[in-house]
Amino acid sequence: MGYKSDIEIAREANKKPIMEIGAKLGMEPNDLLPYGHDKAKVSQEFINSVQGKEDGKLILVTAINPTPAGEGKTTTTVGLGDGLNAIGKNAMICIREASLGPNFGMKGGAAGGGYAQVVPMEEMNLHFTGDFHAITSAHSLLSAMIDNHIYWGNEQEIDTRRVAWRRVVDMNDRALRQITASLGGVSNGFPRETGFDITVASEVMAILCLATDLADLEKRLGDIIVAYRRDKTPVYCRDIKASGAMTVLLKDAMQPNLVQTLENNPAFVHGGPFANIAHGCNSVIATKTALKVADYVVTEAGFGADLGAEKFMNIKCRKAGLAPDCVVLVATVRAMKMNGGVAKADLGEENVAAVQDGCANLGRHIGNVKSFGVPVVVAINHFVTDTDAEVAAVKEYVEGQGSEAILCQHWAHGSEGTKELATRVAEIADSGVSQFAPLYRDDMPLFEKIETIAKRIYRADEVLADAKIRNQLREWEEAGYGNLPVCMAKTQYSFSTDPNLRGAPVGHSVPVREVRLSAGAGFIVVVCGEIMTMPGLPRKPAAETICLNADGEIEGLF
Template sequence: MAMKSDIQIAREASKKPIQEIGEKLGIPSDELLPYGHDKAKVSQKFINQVRGNKDGKLILVTSINPTPAGEGKSTTTVGLVDGLNRIGKKAAVCIREASLGPNFGMKGGAAGGGYAQVVPMDDMNLHFTGDFHAITSAHNLLAAMIDNHIYWGNSLEIDTRRVTWRRVIDMNDRALRQITASLGGVSNGFPREAGFDITVASEVMAILCLANDLKDLQERLGAMIVAYRRDKSPVYARDIKADGAMTVLLKDAMQPNLVQTLENNPAFVHGGPFANIAHGCNSVIATTTALKLADYVVTEAGFGADLGAEKFMDIKCRKAGLHPAVVVLVATVRAMKMNGGLGKNELDHEDVEAVKKGCPNLGRHIENVKSFGVPVVVALNHFVHDTEAEIQAVKDYVKTMGAEAIVSKHWAQGGEGAVDLATRVAEVADEDPGNFSPIYPDDMGLFQKIETIAKRIYRADEVLADQKIRNQLKEWEEQGYGNLPICMAKTQYSFTTDPNRRGAPTGFGVPVREVRLSAGAGFVVVICGEIMTMPGLPSVPSAVNIKLDANGDIEGLS
């Protein structure tokens, strides 16, 4: 029998009123701000009230490097929470919101899949509660105020060649990457080069996801560097006096969204920073609130463990004082085969040797996660063509790495299919020895931090950066930014900066193209290889298949 599509399954879900979901966590209905019947924001007043509660156990879900075979990280995150609740644990999930750009492009949504989904899936993958629109508006208000300040006399003496604040839109649109603004004569301002990034790459998004409350949010927004003067001194958003109005636009967006899984378990879906350009985790306020309300909180970090998990540990946990009790590393037999050299059209036939050849990619991620002092459980996300011999090959390999691989069938069976995984993960989380620590200290030099990540996580021989980049990092250290963590921006498909090098490569350098100071978010972005802050659409974007059917229901969302 053919499996129903994700959107069909989501539409047939038996959802409960959002107030009932809130009750599971002890959130009174008058502390929920409902958006319809099935989603709500949690009030800041309630969040403040529970800050003294004891923390539950934090479980991070990450994965091997993504392949076209599909890994199912979000699906595993949701399935694990349903599995934990099935075995009698009080568990909640914390994931990111979906960006419209990838939804209408190639990647699809971020609500899980099969019978391990968060609903309402169509709302979540479209406008949801308007958070991304608020971030887009706040970001572009600042852009407008910068150009307006220059137009009306430029008392801050901004060098118009050194305006670093670009505009954003929540869409994949390569035509906007580089533009010329203010054309058309005197009344339109001073012509200059400009451009657009995608909203999820905005520093405002990163700040929303790292801020503790509205006061912290405004301070961080004010600390963003938006331009430089001719003497290279920075101009901040607070100098433009935009931080207050931006905070007003973000007031509601700052409050976490509560929805539910297909099995009616609580899900916080909040924030969505890019896992390349930013830190790729959901908001600190959602995670810390969930930890005060549930005994186990399962969250995920974007892309593979070399990007998402590293940033989760070195940026989010460092900034928010969090520590994961266990990391669940998602892998599939199919992805092992691709890492072992097979093409996408060769994955449905048994090939134990290819599986074995591909396992070192998984092994390197296990070693890396363990280097943070956190135990690892491998979730082997089951596909219908996986054979017993192939599954056993992965299990045997993982055992040699001092970890355990557990098959999980949540995609087809929901929480019931994740019971074995949930049982083991809860056991490991409960034994948490509390040995977590980031892999570099705050007071290490910025370039040394970059080298530490490149050599210890990617296994590169060296970091290739010209003198101009090294001088820029030294300058920031002299200005007091040397204690910031590093946010590496590189391809998600490989440990290297070459997306085609799968497996566990060695003997390579990491070329650094550019460095950017995100002073408000509190990290230095290091752009490696060919990473873009504005994606383009593929030759056949998902948008061509998205439409309304005769009943007015949405078709084609994934």
């Protein structure tokens, strides 16, 4: 039988006016700033008005390491949110906004799939409410003001060899990774090397996603270290006097976006730092607001649990005072087969032995998440080619790990396909068994924090870092930044830093190439292996097949 594409299903959605969706959460029309008929921003006044309410239960959806077979983490997040509502619970979901870069690159969209999607799908994957444009603009304003400050006499005595603030654009553009700026003579300033990262790797994005309100946002922006003087003392964004204007640009972007699922259940879609090169979670303000207006909040963290869940626990929860009540770990039979050595072209054929071989990756993620003291349920995201024997093999393996696996068919059947998962997740969340604690203490030395993650989460033997990096970490500790968590920038495809090493590798090393201090966001970025903070487009980018059809509708987003 022929299946409809995600965009075809999304286009047929029976959307309700966004005011109706807000009403489900107790929002009056004045509490929402509409962007068209199907999306709106939530006012700060409403957010302030619900602070006295009790928090609902927090459910994190994470996954195994991604494979080309596809896992469906966002699809499962949406399906579980719909499933909880279908069994009579007051639930909502919180997911990240999509970056244009991967939409036009390999990924092609990030709003769920099949009958478990958030709509409007096209807008969410493109400009949406302009949040990412605002972040790019605020970041660019600071970039411009730094070079302008140097041009007009350099009152702060910035060492132009030590400008730490790079530029950003929300596109995969490898040509911009390393550039020389200010060429062309006296009137254009002082030439220096710089480069671009993708907007979702910007510290401004991380700050927006971790700030509690506009005052906190402005303070954090002011705390950004933009450069160093010749005596190595830091120059802050507030020294350049940019934080006020940046906050003005981010005023609306700071407010969570309300949209709906295909089943007309509420969803906050807000913020979107990458999980491999940034901290990979939607905004704290959206998650905390959702916990005040819903009894169950389903949120996701990017890529596999070795990245997204680890950062959700060690960075977001630590900083925001949150604690997950239950974790759902998404896996697919197809991905197990790929981890078991089956080629993508052969995934349609039954291969129970390969499923069993590939389960080691899943097992390690289960153990890692449990190490945070949180109960784990595995959601087997069903594909039509899965056989009963293959599904049974995954369930049996997970039981052997002291957890449970539940088959989910939300892609094909919406909430009908996640009722069993929703029922079990609600039971676990309500039971209060979660004993959440971050993996390392605030006062642990920075290099030990890196080693803790490398050894306990990645199961590496050692961290390789030269004296320059270790000295840099020690200098930051002496400057008062030793209590910050670390944000590991690592490939998403493997527990190791080698993207081709599938399964559950041991005996590997984690090479640290560079460390960056994000003083405003409040973490240290640790760049490992070959990971890039500016991705490139693949040989055949998705952009080649994205276009408008004869009816003026968007084709090619999936």
